[in-house]
Amino acid sequence: MSEAGNKIVTELIKGYYRFHRGLSPDRVEQREFAFGSFESKIAFRHIAFKRPADLDKYLVENGPPFADYSAAYYRFPDARPMERKEWLGSELRFDIDANDIPTQCKLDHGKEWICEKCLVAAKEEVTKLVEDFLVPDFGFSEKEIEVNFSGNRGYHVHVRDPRILKLGAQAREEISDYVFGNGIDTDAFFKVDAGVGARGKQLGPSPSDGGWRGKVAKAFLEATLSKEAMTSLGIDKDTASWIFRHHDAVREQVGMGNWDFHPIPNRQDVLSTLLHTQEVKQGNKIDRNVTREPSHLIRLPNTIHGGTGLVARKLPSMAALGAFEPLKDAIAFGKGELRVRASSKYALVLNGQTFGPYKEEAVTLPTYAATYLYLKGLADVLTAR
Numbered sequence: 001m002s003e004a005g006n007k008i009v010t011e012l013i014k015g016y017y018r019f020h021r022g023l024s025p026d027r028v029e030q031r032e033f034a035f036g037s038f039e040s041k042i043a044f045r046h047i048a049f050k051r052p053a054d055l056d057k058y059l060v061e062n063g064p065p066f067a068d069y070s071a072a073y074y075r076f077p078d079a080r081p082m083e084r085k086e087w088l089g090s091e092l093r094f095d096i097d098a099n100d101i102p103t104q105c106k107l108d109h110g111k112e113w114i115c116e117k118c119l120v121a122a123k124e125e126v127t128k129l130v131e132d133f134l135v136p137d138f139g140f141s142e143k144e145i146e147v148n149f150s151g152n153r154g155y156h157v158h159v160r161d162p163r164i165l166k167l168g169a170q171a172r173e174e175i176s177d178y179v180f181g182n183g184i185d186t187d188a189f190f191k192v193d194a195g196v197g198a199r200g201k202q203l204g205p206s207p208s209d210g211g212w213r214g215k216v217a218k219a220f221l222e223a224t225l226s227k228e229a230m231t232s233l234g235i236d237k238d239t240a241s242w243i244f245r246h247h248d249a250v251r252e253q254v255g256m257g258n259w260d261f262h263p264i265p266n267r268q269d270v271l272s273t274l275l276h277t278q279e280v281k282q283g284n285k286i287d288r289n290v291t292r293e294p295s296h297l298i299r300l301p302n303t304i305h306g307g308t309g310l311v312a313r314k315l316p317s318m319a320a321l322g323a324f325e326p327l328k329d330a331i332a333f334g335k336g337e338l339r340v341r342a343s344s345k346y347a348l349v350l351n352g353q354t355f356g357p358y359k360e361e362a363v364t365l366p367t368y369a370a371t372y373l374y375l376k377g378l379a380d381v382l383t384a385r
């Protein structure tokens, strides 16, 4: 990074905002805004705008590398300290980061690099979050769910259902624990029906149950279609063969919640493994804070991510997520070229083209590829062309 390079990128960002206005979120006058520099993602905060045009003007004039806004609505969003803002409510947000998802490609490129496969995996977690949890289990409508590419390694999901606006930190944490499968006791899925048989009958989860019980039962039945799938859940070979041979009977029994069809010695472990295959993947505490903390700040949709030069693109609908290709569709600086000295260990694939790897070489690249490498600290801008 250099002063000259930062200046060139700042001009590019200003140019982007000149042609992309109307980036205000709903209830702009009640949101806190924060802006980042090349050194710090949040350099200035407690900023408020009365009208959408004021935010547009700020972006064009300053070209900030990062623009964030609050999950919260406040009566006085620029007041300090936080208590004086007078909290009115917060949307519910989730941060799905490719770094937290164990993908095969990480064995090649480690955690510091991001590739298309990482982003496909993140997209799958978003689909799971929305379609397996937020819509069926919480009853949110897809119209109230907004999905945005983060501009770097994943996606941000926003829920604006009026019922969740006033939830406090603890309720938000419970929702987070539910979708990320934290602290779920699979023992509680079973109860012994003492009225049936001498041993009592184990009544457990059935696929028609709601929530986690139904998800685990369905995933189990799906696994019974293949011996390999069962052994990968930790079921021993003999038991897997027995279940496979009696598949129809097992399906019928589990359909009624009866798990006494055949002893699975380590049933609780198998259920835990099933649970982990169904949960939404999320790793670190910082991501969990996004959901838990009602005053959290997150990237403003359709603004530039100053760590990549890509747009934190807002998806028009959940249906659009499937065809969305972030490394093509989120390119901001599509015009021109820049000469850079690049040094990158991995090939960068952007806009369907491959760039590098580079070993301390001077190359002329499309502006979007040059800025991506520059902002990742893998290139120095030599001259604008």
Ligand SMILES: [Zn+2]
Pocket (backbone or CB within 6 Å): 103, 105, 106, 109, 113, 114, 115, 116, 117, 118, 119
């Ligand atoms: Zn990858």
